[in-house]
């Protein structure tokens with residue numbers, strides 16, 4: 001069984017933290033939880049990343065951005081895309097969740113709450129603009145595959161909700 | 167073994183590729199902005215899933231054919247998808263009906279494929295099923311909304327289910343590659359999914375106030391590369407870029 005724990009060389013963390021998710025620029029790929037391992041072997045950096053969604057077009061860009069950030073720090077890098085263990089929204093760090101909310105995207109709820117929000121129309125998602133929970137789902141699919149569209153019934157602002165993936 | 171594994175992977179991937187292309191056709195043509203975005207998001211998920219499959223298939227071939235060659239440059243007879251997924255977007259009820267009838271199967275299939283002895287296939291299944299759960303929710307929801315909606319939407323949803331029903335039985339046919347892969351502990355025995363499939367489908371249709379069709383004769387052939395007339399047109403559009411501008415990458 002593959003362990004779900006990340007193995008990341010401490011020296012590489014500051015470099016990886018500079019690389020952001022191209023679709024959510026306030027979020028580093030570290031906060032997103034997509035970096036699964038990073039190590040230096042004989043002067044070459046090996047990084048494993050895992051996609052949030054299978055079709056996520058950001059993955060190629062993230063791979064290129066890692067290589068360029070590493071080369072600025074003087075490293076040659078090989079990036080590999082791995083599928084197992086599959087990414088879950090639980091891997092978004094607390095700092096990452098905060099950054100999402102500030103950016104105007106409601107952070108994912110736990111799996112149970114997510115289901116009752118998307119299927120039964122329960123009002124549990126907090127509007128990232130005004131904090132009200134008086135919100136409604138407009139569509140299960142939003143601006144990207146990982147988000148659903150919501151609208152706040154108090155301030156009327158539309159916003160994205162990052163769907164729970166487990 | 168290698169040949170069968172390759173064919174087995176193509177069977178899985180081609181279903182999602184062709185269905186993904188059909189859903190992608192709705193880009194800018196969906197009945198409303200939200201459904202348009204939803205359909206193209208489904209399409210994107212499916213394309214993402216097949217990309218992992220075709221990369222794996224290319225690795226198995228071990229020659230200079232790439233994932234793009236396998237996905238884009240085969241002839242019609244070499245595509246192994248079921249007939250269901252190539253059926254055209256006649257109207258939104260057909261789009262939803264086709265998606266629903268496939269999603270119920272897809273979810274059951276991936277649940278089992280996660281147990282495959284082949285770790286790459288198990289990982290692809292484990293990744294894909296999370297996305298497919300959302301697809302299944304979306305299509306089931308719409309079957310109910312249209313079925314239990316207005317007189318017009320009910321009639322059209324029923325017509326779509328009736329029209330597509332003849333393609334459902336093929337989902338549970340085993341090819342030679344299937345049988346071999348099941349014996350190896352790699353593949354899923356689709357014959358065992360059939361009963362649950364029809365029960366689950368009937369559950370949603372009943373909730374949607376729709377009739378479960380009764381049919382004795384079913385269409386087949388896709389798994390052997392013998393397709394309906396619709397696939398050729400679909401492939402012409404799918405392959406256009408790759409043939410007009412060779413060596414483009416995904």
Ligand SMILES: [Zn+2]
Nearest residue numbers: 127130152155
């Ligand atoms: Zn608000």
